[in-house]
Amino acid sequence: MATENRRIVLASRPVGVPKPSDFRLERAPIPAPADGECLVRSHYLSVDPYMRGRISGRKSYAEPVGIGEVIVGAAVGEVLESRSGRVAAGQFVTGALGWQEHSCVPAKALRVVDPDAAPLSAYLGVLGMPGLTAYYGLLRVAGVEAGETVCVSGAAGAVGSAVGQIARLHGCRAVGIAGGPRKCGWVSSELGFEAAVDYKADGFPAALRAAVPDGIDVYFDNVGGPVTDAVFHRLNVRSRVAICGQISQYNAVDAPLGPRLLWHFIVKRIRAEGFLVFDFREHDRTALAQMAEWVSSGKLQYRETVAQGLENAPSAFIGMLGGANIGKQVVRLVA
Amino acid sequence: MATENRRIVLASRPVGVPKPSDFRLERAPIPAPADGECLVRSHYLSVDPYMRGRISGRKSYAEPVGIGEVIVGAAVGEVLESRSGRVAAGQFVTGALGWQEHSCVPAKALRVVDPDAAPLSAYLGVLGMPGLTAYYGLLRVAGVEAGETVCVSGAAGAVGSAVGQIARLHGCRAVGIAGGPRKCGWVSSELGFEAAVDYKADGFPAALRAAVPDGIDVYFDNVGGPVTDAVFHRLNVRSRVAICGQISQYNAVDAPLGPRLLWHFIVKRIRAEGFLVFDFREHDRTALAQMAEWVSSGKLQYRETVAQGLENAPSAFIGMLGGANIGKQVVRLVA
Numbered sequence: 001m002a003t004e005n006r007r008i009v010l011a012s013r014p015v016g017v018p019k020p021s022d023f024r025l026e027r028a029p030i031p032a033p034a035d036g037e038c039l040v041r042s043h044y045l046s047v048d049p050y051m052r053g054r055i056s057g058r059k060s061y062a063e064p065v066g067i068g069e070v071i072v073g074a075a076v077g078e079v080l081e082s083r084s085g086r087v088a089a090g091q092f093v094t095g096a097l098g099w100q101e102h103s104c105v106p107a108k109a110l111r112v113v114d115p116d117a118a119p120l121s122a123y124l125g126v127l128g129m130p131g132l133t134a135y136y137g138l139l140r141v142a143g144v145e146a147g148e149t150v151c152v153s154g155a156a157g158a159v160g161s162a163v164g165q166i167a168r169l170h171g172c173r174a175v176g177i178a179g180g181p182r183k184c185g186w187v188s189s190e191l192g193f194e195a196a197v198d199y200k201a202d203g204f205p206a207a208l209r210a211a212v213p214d215g216i217d218v219y220f221d222n223v224g225g226p227v228t229d230a231v232f233h234r235l236n237v238r239s240r241v242a243i244c245g246q247i248s249q250y251n252a253v254d255a256p257l258g259p260r261l262l263w264h265f266i267v268k269r270i271r272a273e274g275f276l277v278f279d280f281r282e283h284d285r286t287a288l289a290q291m292a293e294w295v296s297s298g299k300l301q302y303r304e305t306v307a308q309g310l311e312n313a314p315s316a317f318i319g320m321l322g323g324a325n326i327g328k329q330v331v332r333l334v335a
Numbered sequence: 336m337a338t339e340n341r342r343i344v345l346a347s348r349p350v351g352v353p354k355p356s357d358f359r360l361e362r363a364p365i366p367a368p369a370d371g372e373c374l375v376r377s378h379y380l381s382v383d384p385y386m387r388g389r390i391s392g393r394k395s396y397a398e399p400v401g402i403g404e405v406i407v408g409a410a411v412g413e414v415l416e417s418r419s420g421r422v423a424a425g426q427f428v429t430g431a432l433g434w435q436e437h438s439c440v441p442a443k444a445l446r447v448v449d450p451d452a453a454p455l456s457a458y459l460g461v462l463g464m465p466g467l468t469a470y471y472g473l474l475r476v477a478g479v480e481a482g483e484t485v486c487v488s489g490a491a492g493a494v495g496s497a498v499g500q501i502a503r504l505h506g507c508r509a510v511g512i513a514g515g516p517r518k519c520g521w522v523s524s525e526l527g528f529e530a531a532v533d534y535k536a537d538g539f540p541a542a543l544r545a546a547v548p549d550g551i552d553v554y555f556d557n558v559g560g561p562v563t564d565a566v567f568h569r570l571n572v573r574s575r576v577a578i579c580g581q582i583s584q585y586n587a588v589d590a591p592l593g594p595r596l597l598w599h600f601i602v603k604r605i606r607a608e609g610f611l612v613f614d615f616r617e618h619d620r621t622a623l624a625q626m627a628e629w630v631s632s633g634k635l636q637y638r639e640t641v642a643q644g645l646e647n648a649p650s651a652f653i654g655m656l657g658g659a660n661i662g663k664q665v666v667r668l669v670a
Contacts, residue, residue, distance in 0.1 A: 060602050061572075224597050237396075243600040260593045262559050265578040265609030267395050272607050274600030 002041075005030045006310050007070045007100030013057050017251045017321070022055070023071070023314040031104045033083045038107050042077035042097050045310070045331040046124040047317040048158075049222075052250040061276060071099040071313075076113060076123045077333075087112060094123045099313050101333055118295060125158045125328030126302040127291055133277040134162035134220075135287045137242040139170075141275045142218040144240075146171030149212055151231055154222030155196060156183035158302075158328035159244060162291075163220045164193045165300050172218075175211050177227055179323050186326060191301055205230045215239075223248045225258065232264045241272035251321060303327030337376075340365045341645050342405050342435030348392055352586045352656070357390070358406070358649040366439045368418045373442050377412035377432050380645070380666040381459040382652040383493075384557075387585040396611060406434040406648075411448060411458045412668075422447060429458045434648050436668055453630060460493045460663030461637040462626055468612040469497035469555075470622045472577040474505075476610045477553040479575075481506030484547055486566055489557030490531060491518035493637075493663035494579060497626075498555045499528045500635050507553075510546050512562055514658045521661060526636055540565045550574075558583045560593065567599045576607035586656060638662030 084107030155176025164174035184196035224246030294300035419442030490511025499509035519531035559581030629635035642651035
């Protein structure tokens with residue numbers, strides 16, 4: 001058993017694209033759990049787009065990570081020691097454990113997961129926050145109905161790949177937007193989206209138009225920027241836009257400019273709504289049960305890009321912000 | 336009685352700010368009503384921001400006015416002759432009569448109004464489309480609740496002036512944004528808005544911030560552009576934006592650029608929705624009865640800017656697009 005804890009802290013606030021030097025690997029003694037806490041050894045870390053906001057100094061829906069503090073994020077692992085009646089040593093749990101190999105957290109902040117029902121890493125993706133995000137955004141925010149055309153940007157990501165499949169499970173036509181033929185091929189050939197459009201290819205707006213001959217009823221936006229600008233031109237009357245992420249803008253240094261979009265809202269009576277997954281927390285149990293059933297019956301597929309070793313979490317994160325991953329990006333901490 | 340009809344037709348599609356030469360005054364015989372129609376002599380014409388869209392060639396929610404066609408728009412006047420059992424000669428009516436002194440229209444497309452209950456011109460403003468727009472946008476689209484802070488742009492216009500007053504009648508704090516001290520003075524001193532902020536003055540964003548110490552819960556947007564950009568920074572979590580108009584953009588030749596706004600939606604879980612007044616038509620009777628009661632009891636005030644003579648409709652329209660009017664801009668056609 002390890003005798004030291006390795007963790008990654010914020011060395012400096014990134015300006016623009018984060019650099020490896022914005023992060024620092026630290027060693028510290030493995031902490032001891034206080035009353036009510038568990039000591040957890042993480043097996044997988046999650047790296048997610050929202051973390052870019054947390055390490056900027058910008059005011060947002062959550063407090064930023066301070067310089068010298070461990071980077072926030074979900075992880076899944078094994079309870080080594082428990083000082084709570086809620087969770088026992090040997091159980092597997094997920095929670096906001098941060099970018100570190102060991103952590104002590106209150107047992108009530110952990111969710112016990114079943115390592116036999118799905119691979120551990122799935123609880124960071126399709127059976128975790130990204131899966132719930134897809135589920136709530138499509139069903140509760142956009143209020144999708146059978147027969148509609150659903151377009152999702154970031155379609156080959158952890159959230160987007162689930163969005164299109166859930167849309168199809170609800171009788172919708174799913175059209176994905178992703179970067180490059182490899183991602184588009186996965187989405188259309190393996191996940192069954194009716195179409196996938198490559199935003200990096202020449203003639204993207206025309207290709208998008210051709211892919212949605214009846215327009216778009218629901219747009220699930222993970223990326224923002226020029227991709228979203230093109231989508232707005234294809235939105236139908238009374239369409240809905242669930243605004244989940246704007247990853248194309250997260251590394252921007254100055255406030256990025258773009259075409260003004262609000263006039264579209266009037267002409268087409270568009271409703272757009274931003275959301276955060278934890279606003280729907282009370283429904284997590286039901287939603288996760290549904291997602292697990294779809295996964296186990298093979299109706300909901302997922303894919304992971306796995307980096308090995310805590311020391312590679314920063315590069316995995318930086319790569320993900322640039323679209324290097326297919327499916328959910330995780331970091332494996334165990335051999 | 337007049338023997339000829341004067342009307343204003345579209346001479347050329349305006350590029351940018353409309354010019355007087357984009358319009359042409361024509362004379363024609365006074366038409367005779369067909370079966371089911373009424374001949375109406377208009378007393379007042381309405382000029383409204385939406386008309387800028389109709390005379391552009393751009394695809395929108397309605398067909399554009401063709402070159403040589405009479406400019407569309409509401410008017411109120413007297414029925415000179417009726418060939419319908421629905422409406423009698425001598426009654427006063429409002430409808431889409433266009434920029435002309437006389438018109439023949441199907442009786443079923445007319446709404447009979449009471450010239451003793453309110454001045455005729457009010458049926459083009461507070462008791463007509465602009466009033467209904469304010470009512471629906473605030474109560475049905477934004478779903479305002481007592482105690483909230485409501486911000487409205489174009490606050491001294493026909494719609495905006497009603498929005499703030501209806502908000503106050505619902506127990507809200509009303510903050511208006513308008514151009515210049517005269518408009519702001521009217522809104523804050525006479526209409527009772529809690530604050531009015533002059534977007535043309537130096538330091539507008541700071542003044543807006545000071546005027547909404549608790550942020551903005553509902554934003555009713557009539558103008559778009561930089562005013563709306565500033566408002567987005569003051570929106571509260573779970574705020575709602577009713578997008579009614581974008582008058583600052585209507586004369587734009589190229590697609591105007593501005594700061595990207597969608598990230599605000601996520602951080603603050605904003606819901607924005609565009610709307611058109613006629614989407615709520617089934618509720619017009621109830622809404623108009625309520626508005627009429629507020630007007631007659633003095634709880635809802637309005638003001639008009641009146642141009643005299645059909646030949647001055649184009650200049651009144653061009654002036655309104657530049658913000659020359661206070662309250663509802665109308666054109667009086669009778670002496």
